[in-house]
Structures are given as structure tokens and as C-alpha cells.
Amino acid sequence: MDASVTPLRHGGLSLVQTTDFFYPLVDDPYMQGKIAAANVLSDLYAMGVTECDNMLMLVGVSTKMSEKERDIVMPLIMRGFKDCALEAGTNVTGGQTVMNPWCTIGGVASSVCQTSELIMPDNAVVGDVLVLTKPLGTQVAVNAHQWLDLQDRWNRIKLVVSEDDVRKAYLRSIDSMARLNRTAARLMHKYNAHAATDVTGFGLLGHAQNLAAHQKNEVSFVIHNLPVIAKMAAVAKACGNMFQLLQGLSAETSGGMLICLPREQAAAYCKDIEKTEGYQAWIIGIVEKGNRTARIIDKPRVIEVPAKEKEGELW
Amino acid sequence: MDASVTPLRHGGLSLVQTTDFFYPLVDDPYMQGKIAAANVLSDLYAMGVTECDNMLMLVGVSTKMSEKERDIVMPLIMRGFKDCALEAGTNVTGGQTVMNPWCTIGGVASSVCQTSELIMPDNAVVGDVLVLTKPLGTQVAVNAHQWLDLQDRWNRIKLVVSEDDVRKAYLRSIDSMARLNRTAARLMHKYNAHAATDVTGFGLLGHAQNLAAHQKNEVSFVIHNLPVIAKMAAVAKACGNMFQLLQGLSAETSGGMLICLPREQAAAYCKDIEKTEGYQAWIIGIVEKGNRTARIIDKPRVIEVPAKEKEGELW
Numbered sequence: 250m251d252a253s254v255t256p257l258r259h260g261g262l263s264l265v266q267t268t269d270f271f272y273p274l275v276d277d278p279y280m281q282g283k284i285a286a287a288n289v290l291s292d293l294y295a296m297g298v299t300e301c302d303n304m305l306m307l308v309g310v311s312t313k314m315s316e317k318e319r320d321i322v323m324p325l326i327m328r329g330f331k332d333c334a335l336e337a338g339t340n341v342t343g344g345q346t347v348m349n350p351w352c353t354i355g356g357v358a359s360s361v362c363q364t365s366e367l368i369m370p371d372n373a374v375v376g377d378v379l380v381l382t383k384p385l386g387t388q389v390a391v392n393a394h395q396w397l398d399l400q401d402r403w404n405r406i407k408l409v410v411s412e413d414d415v416r417k418a419y420l421r422s423i424d425s426m427a428r429l430n431r432t433a434a435r436l437m438h439k440y441n442a443h444a445a446t447d448v449t450g451f452g453l454l455g456h457a458q459n460l461a462a463h464q465k466n467e468v469s470f471v472i473h474n475l476p477v478i479a480k481m482a483a484v485a486k487a488c489g490n491m492f493q494l495l496q497g498l499s500a501e502t503s504g505g506m507l508i509c510l511p512r513e514q515a516a517a518y519c520k521d522i523e524k525t526e527g528y529q530a531w532i533i534g535i536v537e538k539g540n541r542t543a544r545i546i547d548k549p550r551v552i553e554v555p556a557k558e559k560e561g562e563l564w
Numbered sequence: 565m566d567a568s569v570t571p572l573r574h575g576g577l578s579l580v581q582t583t584d585f586f587y588p589l590v591d592d593p594y595m596q597g598k599i600a601a602a603n604v605l606s607d608l609y610a611m612g613v614t615e616c617d618n619m620l621m622l623v624g625v626s627t628k629m630s631e632k633e634r635d636i637v638m639p640l641i642m643r644g645f646k647d648c649a650l651e652a653g654t655n656v657t658g659g660q661t662v663m664n665p666w667c668t669i670g671g672v673a674s675s676v677c678q679t680s681e682l683i684m685p686d687n688a689v690v691g692d693v694l695v696l697t698k699p700l701g702t703q704v705a706v707n708a709h710q711w712l713d714l715q716d717r718w719n720r721i722k723l724v725v726s727e728d729d730v731r732k733a734y735l736r737s738i739d740s741m742a743r744l745n746r747t748a749a750r751l752m753h754k755y756n757a758h759a760a761t762d763v764t765g766f767g768l769l770g771h772a773q774n775l776a777a778h779q780k781n782e783v784s785f786v787i788h789n790l791p792v793i794a795k796m797a798a799v800a801k802a803c804g805n806m807f808q809l810l811q812g813l814s815a816e817t818s819g820g821m822l823i824c825l826p827r828e829q830a831a832a833y834c835k836d837i838e839k840t841e842g843y844q845a846w847i848i849g850i851v852e853k854g855n856r857t858a859r860i861i862d863k864p865r866v867i868e869v870p871a872k873e874k875e876g877e878l879w
Contacts, residue, residue, distance in 0.1 A: 253657035255618040257676045260575050268583075268620045268672055269660050303570040305583045305672070307622070342568035345584050350665035357583055357620065357672045361572045 270355020282329020585670020597644020
């Protein structure tokens, strides 16, 4: 499960909790703080928990930053983290800061819940479909963006992508990573989701396999479609086996929800999330009878997700 | 306050939470894990909370360890952490592990409490006395022990301390740091403690000042006695201004509780903790009328705390 659930001594309540910390991967400290908070919270949302009661922040200030760098960068990271917590309707009430060779940012998210607020991620049934709420390819986009300044690396991908494509994909991935999965979690209740997880370090397939392994029923997940940030599938292919994006193994940071929904509710779920947030969600696969595994079909359909999805500016 | 307290949506309950992580300071990985867990939990105990509902573990595996070192050291650290949680009547149900240049170990401790379980640390009154439940000098002992292998450093202190003294002090400090402050917290309720904090990185005086600053009444804390692990006061003196142990500023790891108790209850508190745990506690100062500050008197009495306090072996 994405978060720990501990039955409490009081009134049928449970403590739902998660912790995570990260090394920076984008060059905007404020957005990095938001991304870290969104990713920490995402584990609660995967359990259907939409009300976070409290957050703590974990900060590692790099010993390799100059004093000036620290004084500019760290407050921005921390402000991003706190602003994202506010956006999620919660507060950062404590935490710890240490010196560390590498800069780190992360935290703890906790909620004390009635059982009814939780969606235990083990009730998928044959006939369900799989929905994904954010596009894949954040790691590819972040790396490609770094390669704009590395001639060798850039040469490997410049035949399939322009500088402008890479910049757009990078901004799209920042926007995606900083976006909360809270609406996705709320709608999971409305549309009777049977199980969910958030897609992060193990990639889409890794998390799908983990979710499948924990199902009560004898089911398997089959993935047919891969929504990917525009051009990033081509970049991944040009890099050979480096990312394994189309194998579903490219790491994502603060990725979307992967949700098992009743077939007749899934389209309405996707429509509702688009109406509420202005972002698309996709039906990407089905739940079959099986032995609790997950796979991607041969030659899955790649859905190119445009960099500019919403009206107006990127954010 | 040592832990964050968040009122919850349910039945007058509060979420009490704290997080901390540490760089190893002793050469026994298992004991290092215990020390980290004891230190994380200590912040709950300082608030009078004796029941921890859940712990999470935060692990940084050093990128500089060989694979063999990792496979031996990290499981021991994690086992120590978990065993200490069990000793505290709680469980480690999740967490995160990352690679990091420096090895780190820490975690999160959470409790969902009735208000009556909490002792808010702001009710000291004139006439209270200050009690300390563990001796000072852990950092001095840990450093002196490292210096056994550093000729230069050792030469600076060898006139005031023997190798055997240093080894004993080091073992005593490991035992002390790994000891839970849980009994100390339980007895705070029994003997009507008015305020408490745990002594860690800012040293005795630093934490006393912080506690004094948060009092509702116009009080100040005056410290007369400094219980110090045997010979460590002499070592600290021989090192000039390095530790500032007798100024109350030497950092402690997983130090004792500093408690404001009604004068007439303090002796009984100390006697009870000794009966229950086999460890001494000390009345170290008084609460006077004042402007919410803390100080140590000129020439405080140093109480030499023998390395072997309990009957039998050190642990």
C-alpha cells in the first residue's frame, strides 16, 4: 500500500501516514518544493484520503552550496512546499533541517480517518478498466532538458526533437509533477474506484504489478495505451534502453493515479476530472481474470499528450 | 514545542507528531538504530505522550559504502530502530530508503491523543524545581572515544582521563542515548509535571532557554547542578572552549527530560524513576520569578555520574 494505515485506540479511527524525500530534479526551487509536497501527499490520495490533517517538512541543505546560494534557494524550496500544502488544505507544522552533501526536500503527510474515507487498494474485479490521470515521461523530459547544455547527449536526440519541444515538455512535466492528485482521489469515491496507486519511481508497469499483486480477486491488469508527454516517446526510443519508457519502467516523479474503475463509470470519471481541473485522464487498460500480474501489450498505442493542455499559459 | 499538535476533525482528538533524522555517531550499527528511534520518540515523551501509535523510518544508505558494508550495516541499523520501536510499544509500518553520500537514520513518530494525555510545556510556576533524567556529556564521550585512535587529539586529554575511563564513558553514553524517555514521561503525569522538554542538539541550557521562553507565567530557570558522565567534565575542560559542556551548550543526542515539577513532588519523581528503571534522575535547579530566561549559576556543582550505574553489565 502507498501509505501505512494504523488502527487507533479511539473511536474506530485510523492513522494514515506516508513519508518521502527527494533530490531536486528541476531548476526552479519554488516548483521543486511544490513537486516534493505533491508527491508526499500523493500516497494519501492513492488510498482515497482527501483530507490531510498535518504535514512535516524534511530539508537537507547542501554543504556544497555557498551561503548566498543557500539563502536564496532553500527559502524558495520551503515556500513551494508550504504553498502546495496550503493548496491541499493542510499545513506544515514542523519538521527538521540538516546539512547534507546533497540537497534534499521531502516530508510527512498524515490523516486521521474514518474507515469510510479510505479506499483499500485490493478490490479490482474482472471487467474493471484502468485509468491514468497524468501523462508519462516526466523523467525523460527532465533529462532531455538537462541535455540542452550537454552537446554529446543532445546529439543523440536532436534528430527526433527540437529545443522548443524539449522546453515545452519540461514545463509540462513540471506542471504535471506539481499538480495535486486530490481531485483524482475525490472522484475515486464518486465513481466507486476499486483500487488505486500513484505512479512514481517504479514506473507505470512497476506500480501496476505491485497493485495487481495485492488484489483479493484473481485478476490481472493489461495495459493497452500509454499517454506520454509530446515527443518524449521519440526521445526515449532514440536513447535505446536507457529509460524503458514504452516498457512502462521509466521512473516518474509525482505521477498520476492508476485506478481500477467499474467499466461503466470510467468514462464519466475521466470527463469529470477534465471538467473540474482542465486536465485529461485516459482509459489505458483492462482488468482480466488472471494471477495477479500486470503487463503491457506488444506495441501499445502511444497517446501524444500536447505540452499545452489547458487554455492560456502553462501555469 | 518538541512535537507538533494538530486538532483533528474527530472527537476532540489531536495528532501529535515529530520527525528527526541523524548521522551515525557510534560504531555499533544496531545501537545506532536504537539511539535514532529513542531520539525520535523522545519528542513525543516530552509532551507527556506515552503511547506512540505509529512510526515510519527514514534511511539514507551511503553511496560510499561497499555493497558488502551496506548489506551488513544497514540491516543492523534498521533492526535496532525497529526493536526500539517495539520496546516503546509501537511499530514501524513504513518509511523511505534513499541513497545519500552520508549514511542517515531517522523517522517519524505519531500519536493520536485525548487532550488529557498531553502535558503542554508552558505551566511552570515559581517554586517549581528542575529535574534532569539523563546525565550530560554524550557528545564529549563519543568524541573522546574517537580520539583513542587519533594521537594528536588523544594527547590533549590523556593527562585527565585513561583509555579505560573513555571506553566506559562511551558505553555509558550509548546506553543512555538508546534508553527511552517513556518511563520519565509516564511519571510526569503521576507527579504533576508543569512543563518538560528533551535535551538534544542545543544542549541543556539551549533547551532550558527555549522552554523558559514559552512559559505562560513570568518565570526563569536557574540551574545549579550538572550531572555529567564520569570524567567527561574533565575532558571537556581540557579541550578549552570546544564543547562548552559546563556552559550547558554541549550537544546531546537522545538526552534526558528536563522537567519542571512541583517542589514537593520532585524527590518522589526521582525516587520512582530509579526504582522503576534503575537509573538516577537529579534535581538540577529551580524556577524563580523572572522574564522567561534560563541560566546556569557561576561554578555549578558537577555531579560525576559513574559509568556503571546499574547492577551487573552495562546493558
